[in-house]
């Protein structure tokens with residue numbers, strides 16, 4: 352089920368709204384002198400192909416963006432902790448500026464939910480008199496905010512509020528809290544007063560609980576779908592987020608200071624950078640178009656060039672990855688960015704001599720830009736990840752076909768840009784087909800011949816917030832458990848076969864392994880050293896090494912699952928996971944972030960605010 356769309360014409364914030372909010376917060380922020388810790392949840396069980404380097408060597412943009420926004424708004428005592436680097440971090444033991452922080456934030460993807468919950472639960476152990484205000488956000492929170500609260504009356508942990516939106520939503524909440532906070536009042540008490548007086552109901556993009564006297568959640572109130580930032584040039588500079596990263600450690604506590612600027616590039620040698628958001632396609636398994644309210648949001652070329660330059664000079668980062676959904680989405684906007692980057696000089700030297708970057712695009716749009724791929728290279732692009740999914744378009748049609756895809760790959764290779772295919776394996780796709788291009792291995796072979804230096808093969812798995820999500824569950828495709836082992840959230844990364852109608856699903860699991868083994872192996876590594884597929888010498892051989900290392904992890908983690916699929920009984924789900932906690936909008940109607948089957952609270956007897964007050 353997709354996120355609902357705001358009324359037409361009301362999807363975006365007014366131009367300048369984010370900047371003026373940031374400006375107006377600076378003075379109150381200084382006065383309140385709040386301390387904040389932002390944790391990025393990471394489940395180490397998800398470490399395998401195809402993300403084995405990017406998951407640890409690229410500090411995630413979400414927490415950095417929130418950190419940058421906090422700094423620019425004047426909340427200078429803020430620290431970012433990545434569980435990727437600080438696996439033993441315990442919020443109950445954190446101190447910043449010598450005190451328990453006023454705010455504790457958790458960011459999580461769906462697959463890291465177990466760790467996000469553990470962080471929140473641990474933060475809830477802090478003595479209530481000092482307990483920070485707990486705010487959750489990120490991709491998990493956007494689609495399943497209700498899952499960040501305990502259902503167990505004997506163990507009632509949970510976030511105080513979930514942000515289902517971006518920087519503007521968080522800063523709007525803090526603006527209300529700063530305007531209401533009396534003296535040194537704990538921020539949680541301020542929040543409770545704001546919530547009970549209905550002051551935060553006006554901020555779309557929040558979900559907050561109403562609890563009973565024992566802190567057990569009775570219902571969740573959803574303030575609706577956020578308005579999105581349209582002009583990404585308004586975003587805070589990415590510099591701030593990098594300045595407040597906690598150094599890697601195995602301690603449960605925080606260090607006395609963040610990573611020194613000179614060491615940032617050592618710990619995170621790849622920078623993910625927001626360039627554009629949104630995609631014009633409407634693949635039924637993808638939540639991105641609906642999340643973006645069918646809008647395409649961009650940064651200007653000048654701003655992108657300045658940010659790349661800044662990250663290079665300040666932190667020595669030379670490799671960047673655009674956090675785009677489809678960078679080539681709109682031809683004219685793309686060309687404008689590329690032309691600016693191609694002309695830009697870093698201290699007298701062309702940007703492309705300093706920075707190498709890559710991002711995600713589609714085959715369709717690559718072909719539309721076929722005459723401009725040299726410009727793309729001049730702009731510093733060295734690798735493009737293409738959502739090929741299935742070459743024959745049997746799974747989904749988004750303008751790709753065998754000839755077109757191979758042509759796009761060849762064009763990119765000729766221009767010195769590495770094409771990185773992202774494929775999706777599905778029930779009807781065989782491992783190998785004789786004389787036809789349908790098989791997974793056939794396609795891997797064709798892509799390799801056409802210049803692919805890396806390969807991503809994921810199993811078609813229902814994504815929260817996508818059109819086909821609920822149907823996949825309702826039709827009994829999604830597994831509950833296999834051979835007695837429950838499907839856990841960390842297994843929803845599409846590396847595990849957890850949704851299939853295939854009579855022998857273990858074959859699907861082994862097919863993925865076979866495709867990786869075909870692509871990454873010692874023989875290919877040796878050939879890559881002699882006849883590299885890429886104009887960047889060693890890029891091909893380097894990817895082979897990374898691929899083989901990642902493959903060992905993938906084998907170790909998923910082979911046992913294949914065996915379970917082979918021998919065990921499969922129990923299937925009968926419906927999508929939905930909140931069992933009643934959810935409603937501020938007016939008592941169905942909540943925007945509730946899935947079908949979510950109960951509505953019974954509210955007839957009292958208007959909302961009275962009700963909230965009565966419930967404390």
Ligand code: B12
Nearest residue numbers: 397405411412413456458460461488489490514517674844
């Ligand atoms: C770059 C990227 C990656 C990189 C990133 C790694 C890294 N370390 O940074 C790589 C390639 C490794 C990757 C891998 C995967 N990814 Co990915 N990825 C993206 C992508 C394209 C950009 C992410 C990004 O940097 N965005 C920019 C930042 C600024 O946005 P953001 O993270 O959403 O944060 C904003 C808000 O969410 C919010 N926010 C975030 N945290 C918090 C916290 C608080 C407290 C608050 C208030 C707000 C808040 O404010 C932020 C600023 O606006 C997104 C799609 C997208 N366009 O966002 C998918 C996305 C994050 N990936 C997704 C998935 C599913 C995966 C994989 C599981 C693979 C797969 N099956 O597709 C793996 C997981 C790997 C792992 N072990 O973690 C999903 C997550 C879905 C979900 N519900 O969790 C996304 C959303 C794509 C989608 N399907 O919609 N990914």
Ligand code: SF4
Nearest residue numbers: 630632633634637676
């Ligand atoms: S092309 Fe990619 S980003 Fe666009 S809707 Fe399809 S899967 Fe999503």
